[in-house]
Amino acid sequence: MxxxxxxxxxxxxxxxxxxxxxxxxxxxxxxxxxxxxxxxxxxxxxxxxxxxxxxxxxxxxxxxxxxxxxxxxxxxxxxxxxxxxxxxxxxxxxxxxxxxxxxxxxxxxxxxxxxxxxxxxxxxxxxxxxxxxxxxxxxxxxxxxxxxxxxxxxxxxxxxxxxxxxxxxxxxxxxxxxxxxxPKFEVFGDRPPVRLFANDRPTVLYNPHFDPLLSSWFRFGEQVLDHFAQQSAYNLIFAPHVMLFQRRVLASVEHRLLRFRQSIDPRYAALDHMHIDTGSPRSVDMTYTNAADIYLGDVSSQIYEFIRTPRPAIFLNSHAAEWRGNANYEHWTLGPVLDDIADLAPTLADVTPLPETYRAAQAQAFAYSFxxxxxxxxxxxxxxxxxxxxxxxxxxxxxxxx
Known part of the structure; x- marks a missing residue:
């Protein structure tokens, strides 16, 4: 050497x-x-x-x-x-x-x-x-x-x-x-899913990023939590990027933007079909990407860990991104992209079972990424x-x- x-x-x-x-x-x-x-x-x-x-x-x-x-x-x-x-x-x-x-x-x-x-x-x-x-x-x-x-x-x-x-x-x-x-897959990829809920409903993982421009949390976050609080068909894991709740003010040097991050109403954590985790080790050790049936997010790289096993994914376009043909949003080709939370309920129904076109796209994207x-x-x-x-x-x- x-x-x-x-x-x-x-x-x-x-x-x-x-x-x-x-x-x-x-x-x-x-x-x-x-x-x-x-x-x-x-x-x-x-x-x-x-x-x-x-x-x-x-x-x-x-x-x-x-x-x-x-x-x-x-x-x-x-x-x-x-x-x-x-x-x-x-x-x-x-x-x-x-x-x-x-x-x-x-x-x-x-x-x-x-x-x-x-x-x-x-x-x-x-x-x-x-x-x-x-x-x-x-x-x-x-x-x-x-x-x-x-x-x-x-x-x-x-x-x-x-x-x-x-x-x-x-x-x-x-x-x-x-x-x-x-290397992260070597340690966490094959661990069996953790059972987080005392029911057999499908589980959605909502995983917003922290970037103040790109994150869906600032515009749609509370609406997403409200939606799942008021329904009985799905469980929800809310596990954002660990940095989202470590800072009161989120800054993006890349996008020259500052935003104040709102807090979470404690009533959501009291619901037995909602699991709230704003930054424990489980947020980064693939516990939630392994346990969830459906992914809901924006730009987090955790989507690529999630599709290790192809499953339904939905993406929230909260910043009017022109994403088609844009390599920075390539993962948005792996599931439906929503501009309005009103479309969430019907889209959840449409993505299960996973349409074959998305299954093939996810398998191809995973092989290209890893x-x-x-x-x-x-x-x-x-x-x-x-x-x-x-x-x-x-x-x-x-x-x-x-």
Whole structure:
């Protein structure tokens, strides 16, 4: 492996630097696989909160030696200012990165599931460590193909769809990415569904995103909850993106928009056919996508986890999107799209059983989004890709000689 000095033991850090836990499952399963495949390397974990550290530990193989954990908790000033700003600016993440710059220089590579880390390239001017990115999800939103991705040294991808769009956007090159599959499925995909209701009604999962422009919650959310509260044909799981209820003010840098998030009337949680979860670990471990019969949402990448088994899906167009032929809404071809909540009841009746056209579209979309190589788990493929990348000679280093 390429290291800082000849004879050095390679150091690879897995960085988890977010307020919530939804990114952990995308890279944490790789840690133990990398320890096995690269025993000469020092594989370490860097977190910005004890919650992150505890979540990472849950993915580690007890047969492997525990990796070293390091903390980069943000400074008190950044935490205070972010709180005063309603948590709408990621000052904690940026503070953690800035305070730990000297630590990061000691690593040959950092493996990360989000793009904030490119701050190190822009503002720290670091040429070490190499930054290796695995996106936390396989969705279609334009932010998933941001120019920031071009700053990474290597990109791990779940499947051909993400690769093709990133190549078309010019944010990856043919020689600096690897398709490795989806480690989250390795951990959660085959777990049996959890029984959440004491009845046999079909269960709908309402899973709005947090983006203040794209999310259906701001326009339709209360109407959706009211609809299900007043009927007796369906159960409802309300499990939005975990970030929706972590912030009172939702900000979108991409869309230059701020919105205040309304609260939920507690009467819904008291109903035995409605399950309300605004951010528990079940929101991110596929409990609800495995348990639901019908998906109701907008732009969350969880739709692609849901269609691992083809099932009815309905999408809410709350922002008058011109979505047809738009790659950012490709998942809206997997079920009916509603512009008006008045159409929800008849549409629920129409999508069950799942029409064959949607079944075929979902199967095709899933295969394009996720490379499911059953010969080896995604974590092993990702570990092999990381190892291969780090063994490449750097531009100023000679290659192997004959």
């Amino acid at each position: 390429t290291t800082g000095k000849p004879g050095d033991r390679p150091r690879i850090g897995f960085l988890f630097n977010h307020d919530e836990l939804h990114q952990v499952a995308h890279t944490a399963p790789i840690i133990s696989a990398l320890q096995r495949q690269a025993p000469a390397a020092s594989v370490e974990v860097i977190t910005s909160s004890e919650r992150q550290a505890e979540a990472v530990r849950s993915f580690l193989d007890p047969a492997c030696s525990p990796p070293l954990f390091r903390s980069i908790r943000p400074g008190r000033g950044a935490r205070l200012v972010e709180a005063l700003l309603g948590n709408m600016v990621p000052l904690n993440r940026l503070s953690s990165l800035k305070r730990a710059t000297s630590l990061f220089r000691q690593y040959d590579a950092l493996v990360v599931p989000e793009t904030t880390t490119t701050f190190l390239k822009k503002n720290g001017g670091l040429d070490r460590p190499a930054l290796i990115f695995f996106p936390h999800g396989a969705g279609d939103r334009s932010i998933g193909f941001s120019p920031e991705i071009a700053r990474f040294d290597h990109v791990l991808l779940p499947g051909a769809k993400t690769r093709d769009r990133m190549l078309a956007a010019g944010v990856i090159r043919p020689d600096h990415h690897s398709i490795v599959g989806y 490379d499911m190589d059953h010969r080896q788990p995604p974590s092993h493929r990702a570990a092999a890709a990381i190892t291969e990348f780090l063994m490449r000679p750097k531009p100023d280093q000679p290659g192997p000689t004959g």
